[in-house]
Amino acid sequence: MNATATPITDSQSPEAIVADMGRRARTAAKTLATMSSADKAAALKQAAAAIRADADAIKQANATDMENGEAKGLTPAMLDRLKLDDDRIEGIAAGVAAVAGLEDPVGTVVSTSERPNGLKMQRVRVPIGVIGIIYESRPNVTADAGALCAMSGNAAILRGGSEAIESNRAVHKALVKGLTEGGMPADAVQLVPTTDRAAVGAMLTSAGVIDLIVPRGGKSLVARVQDEAKVPVLAHLDGINHTFIDKDAKPEMARDIVVNAKMRRTGVCGALETLLIDRAYPDPAPLIAALSESGCEVRGDADAQKLGANIAAANDEDWDTEYLEPIVSVKFVDGLEGAMAHIAQHSSGHTDAIVTENKDTADKFLAAVDSAIVMWNASSQFADGGEFGLGAEIGISTGRLHARGPVALEGLTTYKWVVHGTGQTRP
The missing domain is CATH 3.40.605.10 (Aldehyde Dehydrogenase; Chain A, domain 1)
Structure with missing residues (x-):
């Protein structure tokens, strides 16, 4: 040799x-x-x-x-x-x-x-x-x-x-x-x-x-x-990754997952880029506040903008952007079907997650969302070969x-x- x-x-x-x-x-x-x-x-x-x-x-x-x-x-x-x-x-x-x-x-x-x-x-x-x-x-x-x-x-x-x-x-x-x-x-x-x-x-x-x-x-x-x-x-x-907060999500869990998914390391491909919130979710304001308090710029649709004066208006380009920076886009959707429709249109097929206590809703999400990685009640930052028990990874194939x-x-x-x-x- x-x-x-x-x-x-x-x-x-x-x-x-x-x-x-x-x-x-x-x-x-x-x-x-x-x-x-x-x-x-x-x-x-x-x-x-x-x-x-x-x-x-x-x-x-x-x-x-x-x-x-x-x-x-x-x-x-x-x-x-x-x-x-x-x-x-x-x-x-x-x-x-x-x-x-x-x-x-x-x-x-x-x-x-x-x-x-x-x-x-x-x-x-x-x-x-x-x-x-x-x-x-x-x-x-x-x-x-x-x-x-x-x-x-x-x-x-x-x-x-x-x-x-x-x-x-x-x-x-x-x-x-x-x-x-x-x-x-x-x-x-x-x-x-x-x-x-x-x-x-x-x-x-x-x-x-x-x-x-x-x-x-x-x-x-x-x-x-x-x-x-x-x-x-x-x-x-690229990782245009979504986390959907279902109406049956636990508020504390939802907040912790969202902040971690976006802010643990903003430059990794598993970082959250678009947050989807069920219109029926009872208290979305703390989610937005937690992101802002952690130093994240929030860009949202009309409903999201109502939750804070510092929320900028999201445009069409935001839904298709991998920021890799402390920026997140927020959109309110009509339940699971609305979330899956948005993901189908804008996801890069990398990692998409749902936060909910409803197993039936989670099962439908996990089965229907066609991404390489789908998650239930977990941060998308786990999209990593080491975290999957594979050791180092050569990449995440989409x-x-x-x-x-x-x-x-x-x-x-x-x-x-x-x-x-x-x-x-x-x-």
Whole structure:
């Protein structure tokens, strides 16, 4: 196994860089596919230790990105996603270590059957191969995606945003150092070295080189990926998430969930963006007051505006906006049917929640709302692979094929048919 990756020269075009990385990733993927679960886990534990050991270097690199980001006028939400401190770096390392402790899906027998002619059929989980991840702002994705791909037997080609280039390089350096010390090929997790946007286009058109593209970022990035990709895409759309307060909701629970869903971290994809309130809910004013008191700007329809002088008028665009800031839109609806109609029209299919003590109402909501994650009496901030017991996540898929919701190890595998015979020939 190679201890160091082959250097890439500055003279290479983005297309040549991606093609070269793809060839080396394919070779690394063949090695990863044959590694035992124990060996992969040991390498990831080494990687977690290396990230902890390099924490100061990672913080120094991140400080450069933060300074540049502020100078470029990045939004508070983007800066929050970009920032790394001791706690977040420890979280990154702990996430890598957690992946090492997960059950390896590779080699799992999904199903077994025997045909009348005696042929024994098995569906067995195998790695997808080479996975390209295109992401913005969040340096933790460098480690999360790399760890998940490595543990599931896939080689990864990572292309982070230019705003996080120094942080990504520092995290990647530490990750690969640990992986190679643990016996993995250095080319198992590669980081595209150029910030040239043409590299994204090269990845998207690399059919036969990259097997799957996973975009993690804003609406414009995902739209570009879906428009240009010649490679299969595991889509992660924006999180226009709703929480519906039913007439039978407990007031204290409703207040706590709404404030947490919006304000715990406003820059995450699971944050509440639109609050829907049943017109029959008896006391909505405390919900609005709690949001305002927590520092949230409230934009509402005509009914919501009656509840406070500081509530701005919501326009049509607000219902289709992922704020990722302390801003929430509020709309009153006619019961469950009104809530579901609004969600059907405006939800991005990420995470939608209901707060109610009426089980029948909740069951109807959970069955009818067609989002990747639906919740009953819980904050949408739980929309996270770690909170689902999956360890780190590579993203939350809002599509309907292959994998949906938080995508972790199993979502990064496919399967093949293994057939055992005793000399059968087909008549």
